Amino acid sequence: MPRNGLFIEYEYCTGCHSCEVACKQEHNFSDGMVGIRVDEVVTVGPDKVHIDFIPFTTRFCDLCAVKTEGGEQPACVKHCQAMCMAYGPISELTKAMEAKPRSIILAPR
Amino acid sequence: MAKSDEKVILTTLWSAGCGSHGGCGAEIYVKDGKVVRVEGDRNHPHNYGRLCPKGLAISQYMYHPDRVTHPLKRVGERGEGKWERITWDEAFDTIEAKLKDIRNKHGAESVIFCQGTGRDIGGPITFLMYAYGSPNWVQVGLAGHACYTPRLGAMFATQGSYSVVDASQFLEKRYDDPEWVVPKYIILWAQNPIPGCHDGFFGHWIIDCMRRGSKLIVIDPRSTWFSCRADVHLQLRPGTDGAIALGMLNVIINEGLYDKEFVEKWTYGFDELKERVQEYPPDKVSEITWVPAELIIQAARLYATNKPSSIQWGEPVDAMPAGSVVAQAINHLWAITGNIDNPGGNVIATRSHGVTTYPFSTAELTELYGEELVKNLNEKRIGANDYPMIKNFRGWVQPDVLIEQMETGKPYPVKAAWIQTSNIIGGQAADPKRHYEAMKKLDFIVVVDLFQNPTSMALADIFLPATTICEKESFRSWWQPLCVSQKAVDEVDECKSDWDINLELAKRLTTNPIKYNNARELFEERLKTGNTSFDKLASKGGWEYPPAGPFRPYNRHERGLLRGDGQPGFDTPTGKVEFYSKRYEEWGLDPLPYYEEPAESPVSTPDVYREYPLILTTGRRSPVFFHAEHRMIPWLRELDPDPEFEIHPDTARDLNVSNGEWVYIESKRGRVKFKAKVTATAHPKVITAPHGWWLPETDGRAPNFFSTWDHNINVLTSMGNQSKSGFGGTNYRASLCRITKIKD
Ligand code: SF4
Numbered sequence: 001m002p003r004n005g006l007f008i009e010y011e012y013c014t015g016c017h018s019c020e021v022a023c024k025q026e027h028n029f030s031d032g033m034v035g036i037r038v039d040e041v042v043t044v045g046p047d048k049v050h051i052d053f054i055p056f057t058t059r060f061c062d063l064c065a066v067k068t069e070g071g072e073q074p075a076c077v078k079h080c081q082a083m084c085m086a087y088g089p090i091s092e093l094t095k096a097m098e099a100k101p102r103s104i105i106l107a108p109r
Numbered sequence: 110m111a112k113s114d115e116k117v118i119l120t121t122l123w124s125a126g127c128g129s130h131g132g133c134g135a136e137i138y139v140k141d142g143k144v145v146r147v148e149g150d151r152n153h154p155h156n157y158g159r160l161c162p163k164g165l166a167i168s169q170y171m172y173h174p175d176r177v178t179h180p181l182k183r184v185g186e187r188g189e190g191k192w193e194r195i196t197w198d199e200a201f202d203t204i205e206a207k208l209k210d211i212r213n214k215h216g217a218e219s220v221i222f223c224q225g226t227g228r229d230i231g232g233p234i235t236f237l238m239y240a241y242g243s244p245n246w247v248q249v250g251l252a253g254h255a256c257y258t259p260r261l262g263a264m265f266a267t268q269g270s271y272s273v274v275d276a277s278q279f280l281e282k283r284y285d286d287p288e289w290v291v292p293k294y295i296i297l298w299a300q301n302p303i304p305g306c307h308d309g310f311f312g313h314w315i316i317d318c319m320r321r322g323s324k325l326i327v328i329d330p331r332s333t334w335f336s337c338r339a340d341v342h343l344q345l346r347p348g349t350d351g352a353i354a355l356g357m358l359n360v361i362i363n364e365g366l367y368d369k370e371f372v373e374k375w376t377y378g379f380d381e382l383k384e385r386v387q388e389y390p391p392d393k394v395s396e397i398t399w400v401p402a403e404l405i406i407q408a409a410r411l412y413a414t415n416k417p418s419s420i421q422w423g424e425p426v427d428a429m430p431a432g433s434v435v436a437q438a439i440n441h442l443w444a445i446t447g448n449i450d451n452p453g454g455n456v457i458a459t460r461s462h463g464v465t466t467y468p469f470s471t472a473e474l475t476e477l478y479g480e481e482l483v484k485n486l487n488e489k490r491i492g493a494n495d496y497p498m499i500k501n502f503r504g505w506v507q508p509d510v511l512i513e514q515m516e517t518g519k520p521y522p523v524k525a526a527w528i529q530t531s532n533i534i535g536g537q538a539a540d541p542k543r544h545y546e547a548m549k550k551l552d553f554i555v556v557v558d559l560f561q562n563p564t565s566m567a568l569a570d571i572f573l574p575a576t577t578i579c580e581k582e583s584f585r586s587w588w589q590p591l592c593v594s595q596k597a598v599d600e601v602d603e604c605k606s607d608w609d610i611n612l613e614l615a616k617r618l619t620t621n622p623i624k625y626n627n628a629r630e631l632f633e634e635r636l637k638t639g640n641t642s643f644d645k646l647a648s649k650g651g652w653e654y655p656p657a658g659p660f661r662p663y664n665r666h667e668r669g670l671l672r673g674d675g676q677p678g679f680d681t682p683t684g685k686v687e688f689y690s691k692r693y694e695e696w697g698l699d700p701l702p703y704y705e706e707p708a709e710s711p712v713s714t715p716d717v718y719r720e721y722p723l724i725l726t727t728g729r730r731s732p733v734f735f736h737a738e739h740r741m742i743p744w745l746r747e748l749d750p751d752p753e754f755e756i757h758p759d760t761a762r763d764l765n766v767s768n769g770e771w772v773y774i775e776s777k778r779g780r781v782k783f784k785a786k787v788t789a790t791a792h793p794k795v796i797t798a799p800h801g802w803w804l805p806e807t808d809g810r811a812p813n814f815f816s817t818w819d820h821n822i823n824v825l826t827s828m829g830n831q832s833k834s835g836f837g838g839t840n841y842r843a844s845l846c847r848i849t850k851i852k853d
Pocket residue numbers: 019022023024026034035036057060061062063064074075076077
């Protein structure tokens with residue numbers, strides 16, 4: 001079985017927090033517990049201030065086992081408002097990554 | 110996908126729950142009669158399966174232990190927090206008796222009907238109010254009526270219709286529709302669309318357009334996610350947006366970059382506008398706004414020479430000193446470049462199928478309730494006789510005049526308030542203490558809501574528990590497609606939908622018989638005007654686009670689809686887009702746009718500026734809250750736990766304030782406690798704070814009212830600054846403040 005992961009084109013991640021709340025709802029996680037966190041990264045360039053958001057899976061991410069076994073997308077991927085997340089075999093995600101600057105692949109399991 | 114023991118109901122969100130301006134298609138997963146999950150509907154063209162955090166947290170909102178789930182009456186003094194559970198019969202009987210008595214003694218106009226933000230409430234509240242006979246429909250607290258109505262009014266006057274960014278939302282196939290063209294540039298003017306669906310526009314449509322090639326111009330005092338991805342960022346001084354618009358018009362006209370054919374054929378008053386904008390050369394505008402002249406010129410050129418391009422604007426435009434004048438100037442920008450009802454420009458937005466849920470114009474009010482009623486409304490409607498624009502555009506009360514009238518009792522006393530899902534004191538009210546003082550003198554106040562909040566605790570005599578969107582039926586035509594909300598589960602405990610509450614009371618209070626046995630019959634009658642029905646829409650997944658005709662884009666002015674007489678042109682007195690507004694002229698306003706300095710600013714009040722050397726701009730949106738709601742929802746609060754303001758690192762260093770430190774923000778009018786977020790995204794001279802903060806976990810009784818006076822940024826704003834139109838002028842977006850350390 002190939003390992004699956006999440007591909008995130010963080011260039012488009014807006015920090016909307018939908019992935020985090022979708023994950024909490026899917027797993028009914030209590031306070032403080034969540035499968036993904038989004039961090040704000042502010043950098044100061046020569047001509048402007050940049051804001052990027054970087055989502056990162058935590059140890060509680062199970063890649064939405066229940067949903068994905070049923071053939072569905074993980075909750076975070078489905079609800080991502082910027083549509084910047086994808087789920088699939090890591091070997092395929094790396095191909096997508098070739099074409100997308102400012103992206104990451106996360107393999108939480 | 111539903112698990113075997115679950116069922117899924119498709120619905121449209123736009124009411125309590127997510128709370129927002131809505132339109133998203135949602136899948137409600139139900140098990141044993143309870144909502145277990147709310148997900149996005151991937152087949153819905155509004156959101157294609159996406160959903161914001163507030164939508165995703167609806168189940169936590171519905172089943173929250175603090176939700177009020179049966180009618181209450183106050184048994185102690187106002188503010189004591191002593192409530193007794195009563196039956197609906199007792200609640201309705203009490204309200205009926207009180208409101209009839211007040212109508213007999215003081216006239217129906219002495220009762221005001223108050224709503225908050227624009228969601229489905231506009232339908233039921235107007236229905237109840239007109240049945241009762243009052244003309245006083247109001248967003249109490251919204252000084253200068255600073256939320257969309259000024260922009261709508263400016264567009265109504267200028268072009269006779271409303272426009273929005275064309276993100277393909279009026280086409281069923283959306284981005285794949287061959288008729289749609291990607292906007293080359295999108296100007297994001299005074300708005301960060303990420304946190305929500307402002308004015309019914311799903312914010313992330315902007316990202317969809319960016320992915321398809323749209324470039325950005327951002328006009329915002331802060332650096333934002335968008336500004337760092339933009340070709341040009343005009344980081345202006347808060348409150349000076351009108352000068353930017355006039356400066357851009359100056360460049361576009363003087364450099365001959367406007368759409369000559371469109372201007373020639375479809376506009377009126379170009380020469381007058383040309384003359385007026387000579388007062389705003391880029392150098393002068395630069396001085397007013399702090400934005401380098403080259404950038405203003407560059408923004409104007411990029412926008413004007415890349416057609417189609419589009420302008421997305423935010424609520425700050427409504428709060429500008431001259432109110433609807435700034436909106437008028439921005440409207441002129443898209444008109445002068447011919448970006449009106451063209452693919453990829455500012456497309457004309459109409460209610461779907463011509464159906465009305467929430468009356469957006471005087472014409473709609475007339476359609477629903479008849480000319481006679483609308484005429485009568487104007488006689489006693491508060492503010493209508495002070496402001497011709499308020500009188501002639503929509504059916505609202507002018508909110509500042511209302512408070513003054515409550516204070517003076519002139520020209521007639523206000524006796525009672527029906528407050529439906531509006532947290533006036535903890536939310537929108539500029540100078541909330543003044544609102545509290547004025548409102549607590551009323552004889553009788555009913556609050557309809559889902560949770561106790563500072564307003565209900567301070568004012569309610571009767572509390573009626575309303576439902577979330579999952580527990581009721583509703584319908585939506587703002588703007589398109591036409592959607593229905595289906596009832597996924599029975600009402601939680603004894604809660605009732607706003608429509609059901611208002612219909613029941615309307616029947617008891619009306620002076621004319623009401624023919625509807627239930628809310629569904631009313632929906633069906635209104636949907637019939639669009640040649641469709643509730644069940645038909647529900648069976649199609651909850652939505653439907655209108656057929657070809659006046660409700661479909663594009664170029665409707667050429668096709669004779671905008672005017673009542675069927676002639677080509679626009680629905681204005683001259684039939685053209687009016688740079689020189691005949692309607693403004695008729696209403697005693699300057700027919701041309703101009704710049705007005707904020708009432709309190711480094712320029713207009715240098716003395717105050719010496720003592721309060723920072724500019725405060727409020728109303729920064731959080732992606733996990735809607736206005737004053739959701740602070741009690743654990744999944745959401747965890748992501749934005751404290752009232753936080755943004756301050757630049759240099760400014761913070763000068764003041765010896767560190768990141769995460771709690772400080773006072775003070776103005777001439779008071780002080781509040783906020784936590785500092787030290788970030789380079791702030792302008793060094795500007796601090797930015799969110800509104801609507803109160804702490805549901807603290808004491809709700811007087812005088813604390815859930816800590817609203819400590820954390821409500823509007824303690825620093827003031828009312829009564831409206832412009833000559835009755836709109837705008839308040840200081841939500843630009844006032845002066847200082848930061849002081851907390852010593853104790
Ligand atoms: S894949 Fe599932 S478990 Fe992992 S972060 Fe996304 S929503 Fe959470």
